[in-house]
Amino acid sequence: MKALIVAPSWIGDTVLAQPLFMRLHERTPGLQLDALAPRWVAPVLERMAEISRIIDSPFAHGELSLRSRHRLARQLARDDYQRVYVLPNSIKSALVPFFANIPERIAFVGEKRYGLINRRHTLDKALLPQMAERFAQLAEAPGTPLPRPLPLPRLTCSGEQRAATLAALGVDRPEKLAIFCPGAEYGPAKRWPARHFATLADALTQRGYAVWLVGSAKDREIAEQIVSQVQTAPPPRNFCGSTSLSQAIDLLGAASFVVCNDSGLMHVAAALGRPLVAVYGSSSPGFTPPLSAQATIISLNLECSPCFKRECPLGHLDCLNQLHPQRVLDACLARAAA
Known part of the structure; x- marks a missing residue:
């Protein structure tokens, strides 16, 4: 059996899809499971x-490019996939499998994709409140209850990979290492303030921890704000924008514990099995929690949250501004001692 996954376009969603991949292998021993994914x-x-093989999906967010999708579909048709699982809900994501004439095209109805998907699931949000559950449901027959509990995501990170990344970055692993992931691609309403991260960094440095900041180039500005507000030497090392995603995975795998906003790297840290403190503001841990027994979720659960907005609609961002560093510090120290 050869099957294809049309992968999500977000790092966190991709991690949350792994329980589906595990279930598919349980159902079909010897399965070759490939993924069509953004680079x-x-x-x-x-x-x-x-995942056996990754096929590059060259399309930007919102890009239609029908001619290019036809060309990619012709390439996939030669691979004789029997099934495809389309994880995004958009019409565009279902076009290539349809053009490739893959016999079983499995997905939720999504954007009214009745002609493109031929094994259709209808989403019941009450029965499947979590994103990972919705992905995993695709391993079942439509209308069949989802078996629980789900397997937890599990990313590989070998000692050799970590050592190679540390050598490439010219750093040694400290004995006690706290990694902060201060970014959140979705928007500022998911980002704990820089001053709070800085206060937390001071407290951890005073307890003998080295603090490293990890994220994308878009996170470099908030990381620089954190470094500029830290009072205790040595200041945090800012790796935001200085690593590949693969290297960021290796750095997270080396951490004593990780402090994250609700972000893709939060899910990566959870899937690496690292002790994790996850700070939630405008989003909900009920929908996309870190799937790990070693994660502590911190949220103030205000009346106005979760609002799921990119920016605070009330202008105060109390859900994060009022979440004080001492509470996060206590959670970090508890995780470190566990």
Whole structure:
């Protein structure tokens, strides 16, 4: 059996899809499971034992490019896939499998994709409140209850990979290492303030921890704000924008514990099995929690949250501004001692 995954376009969503991949292998021993994925999430799929091959999906967000999709579909048609699981809900994501004439095209109805998907699931949000559950449901027959509990995501990160990344970056692993992931692609309403991260960094440095900041180039500005507000030497090392995603995975794998906003790297840290403190503001841990027994979720649960907005609609961002560093510090120290 050869099957194809049309992968999500977000790092965190890709991690949350791994329980589906595990279930598919349980259902079909010897399955070859390939993934059609944007290149920016490919490094995550490369760390999943369930994925045999990654095929580059060259399309930008919102890009139609019918001619290019036809050309890619002709290439996929030669691979004789029997099934495809389309994880995004858009019409565009279902076009290539349809053009490739893959016999079983499995997905939720999504954007009214009745002609493109031929094994259709209808989403019941009450029965499947979590994103990972919705992905995993695709391994079942439509209308069949989802078996629980789900397997937890599990990314590989070997000692050799970590050592190679540390050598490439010219750093040694400290004995006690706290990694902060201060970014959140979705928007500022998911980002704990820089001053709070700085206060936390001071407290951890005073307790003998080295603090490293990890993220994309878009996170460099907030990381620089954190470094500029830290009072205790040595200041944090800012790796935001200085690593590939694969190297960021290796750095997270080396951490004593990780402090994250609700972000893709939060899900990566959870899937690496690292002790994790996850800070939630405008989003909900009920929908996309870190799937790990070693994660502590911190949220103030205000009346106005979760609002799921990119920026605070009330202008105060109390859900994060009022979440004080001492509470996060206590959670970090508890995780470190566990």
